[in-house]
Amino acid sequence: MAKILLIEDDSETADEVAAELMQRGFEVELAANGIEGLDKARSGKPDMMVVDRMLPGIDGLTIVEALRGEQVRTPVLILSALGAVDDRVRGLRMGGDDYLTKPFAIIELVARIEALLRRPIETRETQLRVGPLELDLIERTARRGERQIDLLPREFRLLEYMMQRNDQLLTRAMLLEEVWNYKFVPATNLVDVHMGRLRHKVDGPEDPPMIHNVRGAGFILRAPS
Amino acid sequence: MRLPDFVRTTTFRWTSVAIALSILVFSAFVYWEAGSSMQADMDGSIAEAVVSIAATVPERRIVTIEDRLAADPRRIRLAGLFGADGRRIAGNLREIPPELAIDGRVQATQAVRMDAQAAESMSVRAIGRRLPDGQVLVIARHSGELQELAAAIGRALLLGLPMAGCLSLAIGGLLSFRVQRRVDELHTQVRRIVDAGLRERLPTANLDHPFDKLAIVANGMLDEIEVLVTEMAETGNEIAHDLRTPLTRVRVGLERGRVNAATVADLQSVADRAIAGVDEVLAIITSLLRIREIEHYGDRRGFCDVALAGLMREACDLYAPIAEDKQVSLCADLDDEVIVRCDRDLLQEAVINLVDNAVKFTPAHGEVRLVLTREAGNVVIRISDTGPGIRADDREAVLRRFYRSDKSRQSAGVGLGLNLVAAIVKLHGFRLALSTGPNCVAEIICPMSEA
Numbered sequence: 001m002a003k004i005l006l007i008e009d010d011s012e013t014a015d016e017v018a019a020e021l022m023q024r025g026f027e028v029e030l031a032a033n034g035i036e037g038l039d040k041a042r043s044g045k046p047d048m049m050v051v052d053r054m055l056p057g058i059d060g061l062t063i064v065e066a067l068r069g070e071q072v073r074t075p076v077l078i079l080s081a082l083g084a085v086d087d088r089v090r091g092l093r094m095g096g097d098d099y100l101t102k103p104f105a106i107i108e109l110v111a112r113i114e115a116l117l118r119r120p121i122e123t124r125e126t127q128l129r130v131g132p133l134e135l136d137l138i139e140r141t142a143r144r145g146e147r148q149i150d151l152l153p154r155e156f157r158l159l160e161y162m163m164q165r166n167d168q169l170l171t172r173a174m175l176l177e178e179v180w181n182y183k184f185v186p187a188t189n190l191v192d193v194h195m196g197r198l199r200h201k202v203d204g205p206e207d208p209p210m211i212h213n214v215r216g217a218g219f220i221l222r223a224p225s
Numbered sequence: 226m227r228l229p230d231f232v233r234t235t236t237f238r239w240t241s242v243a244i245a246l247s248i249l250v251f252s253a254f255v256y257w258e259a260g261s262s263m264q265a266d267m268d269g270s271i272a273e274a275v276v277s278i279a280a281t282v283p284e285r286r287i288v289t290i291e292d293r294l295a296a297d298p299r300r301i302r303l304a305g306l307f308g309a310d311g312r313r314i315a316g317n318l319r320e321i322p323p324e325l326a327i328d329g330r331v332q333a334t335q336a337v338r339m340d341a342q343a344a345e346s347m348s349v350r351a352i353g354r355r356l357p358d359g360q361v362l363v364i365a366r367h368s369g370e371l372q373e374l375a376a377a378i379g380r381a382l383l384l385g386l387p388m389a390g391c392l393s394l395a396i397g398g399l400l401s402f403r404v405q406r407r408v409d410e411l412h413t414q415v416r417r418i419v420d421a422g423l424r425e426r427l428p429t430a431n432l433d434h435p436f437d438k439l440a441i442v443a444n445g446m447l448d449e450i451e452v453l454v455t456e457m458a459e460t461g462n463e464i465a466h467d468l469r470t471p472l473t474r475v476r477v478g479l480e481r482g483r484v485n486a487a488t489v490a491d492l493q494s495v496a497d498r499a500i501a502g503v504d505e506v507l508a509i510i511t512s513l514l515r516i517r518e519i520e521h522y523g524d525r526r527g528f529c530d531v532a533l534a535g536l537m538r539e540a541c542d543l544y545a546p547i548a549e550d551k552q553v554s555l556c557a558d559l560d561d562e563v564i565v566r567c568d569r570d571l572l573q574e575a576v577i578n579l580v581d582n583a584v585k586f587t588p589a590h591g592e593v594r595l596v597l598t599r600e601a602g603n604v605v606i607r608i609s610d611t612g613p614g615i616r617a618d619d620r621e622a623v624l625r626r627f628y629r630s631d632k633s634r635q636s637a638g639v640g641l642g643l644n645l646v647a648a649i650v651k652l653h654g655f656r657l658a659l660s661t662g663p664n665c666v667a668e669i670i671c672p673m674s675e676a
Binding site: 101103184190 | 573
């Protein structure tokens with residue numbers, strides 16, 4: 001069971017987030033200020049940390065910087081009420097692995113925590129395989145079982161990203177950031193339309209579905225059981 | 226001890242120092258001018274005497290010298306006739322002054338005058354001249370007059386300086402007191418303006434006085450500030466109104482749901498609607514913050530050379546499926562050579578916003594066209610559609626600096642989107658042009674100074 005250190009000074013937010021994470025089977029440790037947080041990060045050996053940007057005592061970014069200076073490689077997700085582009089860039093440069101702006105949907109936070117805990121291992125594999133689905137990264141071809149799937153380049157990119165993270169909830173914001181490299185979410189349901197196209201090609205009429213839409217949250221690619 | 230305010234002003238100090246200095250300089254000038262004119266007179270008169278005595282026949286010389294010395298009630302004349310060996314023949318000089326060059330020119334030197342009672346050494350202006358028969362004629366004049374003049378001016382200065390000092394203090398004091406009074410007035414007036422909520426203005430009398438010019442500038446600034454403050458207040462009201470509408474809906478929905486929901490499913494659907502309402506509120510706040518953030522972004526550190534064709538092709542790629550679903554054809558005519566110095570992320574956001582609007586408002590079988598081209602020294606990013614476009618009287622509202630216009634936002638967030646685009650374009654120093662009427666054309670015009 002993964003252990004998460006949550007450093008957040010607003011006790012109400014902290015309690016809600018902690019309750020949700022525990023319900024999802026994580027072990028959660030709380031710290032209400034920067035000093036306590038840094039102590040627990042050093043002594044408690046968490047598997048990952050969620051750090052608020054603005055904290056009494058020591059600033060969130062300073063904590064991350066200090067830990068990285070001590071060669072602590074624990075994945076860190078930074079929470080911030082500041083929406084500045086600059087702030088995001090700084091947060092990631094200081095050693096944060098992901099950045100989420102407040103207010104956030106709790107499902108978005110959970111999805112990102114899981115993504116950080118299960119970061120895909122760098123492989124030299126040129127073939128990705130999830131259940132009957134196969135992707136050849138050299139030939140740029142895809143097949144499901146015997147059936148050849150014709151994909152546009154943008155669809156190929158999307159499927160590749162999802163296959164590297166199968167069984168994980170991928171939110172719209174995550175997909176826009178990672179696949180399209182957009183740091184903002186346009187109002188229109190862009191991701192849904194792209195996903196609709198891809199699903200139409202991946203899940204044929206007779207096939208059991210592999211791309212699942214999680215209502216109000218995002219998408220999961222999962223091998224049929 | 227605390228000095229009065231006006232004494233501590235710079236005006237006062239400088240005026241006093243300037244007056245005192247000018248009195249000193251003036252006195253020195255008077256001394257120098259009077260002295261040199263006096264000396265010229267003196268030198269003229271002894272030169273004249275030398276010439277006239279030298280011209281008389283040798284037998285008459287002694288008499289002439291004695292006549293000259295006798296007609297000298299102030300006892301300032303000196304004269305002496307000496308033999309070729311330096312022996313004194315006549316006159317009241319004890320000897321030829323040792324430092325005197327016998328060359329017929331006026332010099333300053335020391336001489337000893339003697340009369341019946343005593344010998345007295347004194348500083349003189351003197352001429353020594355050797356006469357044709359070998360005798361030496363020395364004519365001199367006591368230069369004590371010059372020292373007396375200096376002493377007189379010194380006395381005058383001694384008497385005058387305290388008076389001048391008082392005068393300079395008085396003038397400096399008066400000037401700085403007047404300035405101080407204006408500053409105090411200004412201070413009171415500014416206080417009053419602040420108390421009155423920026424509605425009053427500084428009084429201005431005649432246009433030439435520096436204080437009046439200052440007041441005019443300050444009034445201009447106050448006008449600007451008042452406009453901004455009013456605009457901010459209005460904006461605040463509008464934002465509050467726009468947030469209140471969805472919040473009211475959420476509140477009513479939750480209230481009714483709490484009372485009426487019979488099953489968990491009912492309650493969940495109430496909660497879903499509430500979350501959607503809150504998300505709407507958050508989206509408005511996020512957009513507002515984002516616009517403000519861009520407006521205050523300030524520096525151009527993130528700027529680099531960007532090939533815009535790639536950026537616009539990505540936007541097409543992103544919107545292609547949506548356009549297809551809507552049966553809108555999305556086409557691009559892009560000049561691959563164009564490179565513009567900009568913040569890539571921000572410009573991408575601007576282009577996406579324009580494309581988003583275009584696709585959203587174009588009806589089925591319409592067309593959205595992205596063009597990247599160079600026209601008359603500018604790079605033009607043009608996004609045109611065959612939708613209904615922007616009404617002429619709405620255009621200003623959509624582009625206004627602050628969040629405005631209910632009308633423009635009724636169609637799903639277009640108002641803020643264009644505000645955002647305008648902010649990004651302004652940050653880059655580019656220009657945004659929007660056509661009015663059907664078939665909307667939006668252009669981002671980037672002036673190319675170099676390249």
